[in-house]
Amino acid sequence: MIVTTKQLFAHAYGKYAIGAYNINNLEQTMGLFRGNLDSQAPFIIQISKGARSYTHKLMLEGLIRSADEVFPNAIFAVHLDHGDEETCYDCIESGFYSSVMIDASHEDFETNVAITRRVVEAAHAKGIVVEAELGQLGGVEEHVKVDEANAKLTDPDQAKKFVELTGCDSLACAIGTSHGAFKFTGTQGLRFDVLAEIQKRLPGFPLVMHGSSSVPQEEVARINAAGGKLKGAKGVDATQFRRAAELGVTKINIDTDGRLVWTRVHREYFLEHPENFDLRPIGKVFMSEYAKFIAQKNEYLGSAGQLEAVRQVLKG
Ligand code: G3H
Ligand code: 13P
Ligand code: ZN
Numbered sequence: 001m002i003v004t005t006k007q008l009f010a011h012a013y014g015k016y017a018i019g020a021y022n023i024n025n026l027e028q029t030m031g032l033f034r035g036n037l038d039s040q041a042p043f044i045i046q047i048s049k050g051a052r053s054y055t056h057k058l059m060l061e062g063l064i065r066s067a068d069e070v071f072p073n074a075i076f077a078v079h080l081d082h083g084d085e086e087t088c089y090d091c092i093e094s095g096f097y098s099s100v101m102i103d104a105s106h107e108d109f110e111t112n113v114a115i116t117r118r119v120v121e122a123a124h125a126k127g128i129v130v131e132a133e134l135g136q137l138g139g140v141e142e143h144v145k146v147d148e149a150n151a152k153l154t155d156p157d158q159a160k161k162f163v164e165l166t167g168c169d170s171l172a173c174a175i176g177t178s179h180g181a182f183k184f185t186g187t188q189g190l191r192f193d194v195l196a197e198i199q200k201r202l203p204g205f206p207l208v209m210h211g212s213s214s215v216p217q218e219e220v221a222r223i224n225a226a227g228g229k230l231k232g233a234k235g236v237d238a239t240q241f242r243r244a245a246e247l248g249v250t251k252i253n254i255d256t257d258g259r260l261v262w263t264r265v266h267r268e269y270f271l272e273h274p275e276n277f278d279l280r281p282i283g284k285v286f287m288s289e290y291a292k293f294i295a296q297k298n299e300y301l302g303s304a305g306q307l308e309a310v311r312q313v314l315k316g
Helices: 005-012 026-038 049-054 057-070 085-094 109-124 146-152 156-166 192-201 217-225 238-246 256-272 279-301 307-315
Strands: 018-022 043-048 076-083 099-102 129-134 170-173 207-209 249-254
Touching: 005 018, 005 076, 005 129, 005 170, 005 249, 005 307, 018 076, 018 279, 026 043, 026 057, 026 279, 043 049, 049 057, 049 076, 076 085, 085 099, 085 109, 099 109, 109 129, 109 156, 129 156, 156 170, 156 192, 170 192, 192 207, 192 238, 217 256, 238 249, 238 279, 249 256, 256 279
Parallel strands: 018 043, 018 249, 043 076, 076 099, 099 129, 129 170, 170 207, 207 249
Antiparallel strands: none
């Protein structure tokens, strides 16, 4: 059943976070649904602009509609990840997405507000909810001075003003993470102090944490042992997700870790089965490993086991 992220956030706020997982193909979609049902978790499917154009934007839509039929007990939102204004309107008009992200965080404050406001108006007119972003994610290097690093993080006072001016439904905040497999070069980590200040100014308002892959070291080691070259990859400590959830983070975005599962499974499989050229045996291994990965993440997020409670709330 497709719901909005807002409906999921209402149940999760302050207690746990919903996993927001990117998909690009059939095998990920199957693994995603299985993993969430195995762990009895509500979830968010994220589709990026790149994923929409990987084959054709309607292909992922078709896969998700079918998965909804194959797994009738699943409760999930369909969300555009990092949309520009044009892509947001396309998704709003499609009637399929229940949630869009407008990412104008690279613009100055006033322009970000203006663009976000326009998308919010268009989306709300169709019952679709909007995630916006303020601050800039990205590698904060250890040698960067505190002032410079803080300048990229979300400013708590600006966050309050931004939400009031735009009417967005959730806010992605920069609190020290970055996208990809190389997040930290040393001892940096999540800035809970900044997050706490944002929550103080926006009590009860859903916050979003991007760039939340953990880049498990055993996964990186297995990839490298099977011929990969991922040196110095490092991510977010998943045991910190629950603390972030208590501070108002209701959505935690994870993509890179899923890509690492794909890379590990395929590298190891072809090393062990050099004679194989059938795509289905490896596809089956991947779907099963991806489902396990999703179920494990949901344990860290606290969303595991929440499915029936969410269903009851939705029934009213
Ligand atoms: O934040 C970006 C997501 O990991 C999606 O990545 O744009 O390569 O699909 P992508
Ligand atoms: P990761 O690269 O840490 O998985 O972040 C994904 C993300 O934020 C998608 O929007
Ligand atoms: Zn992101």
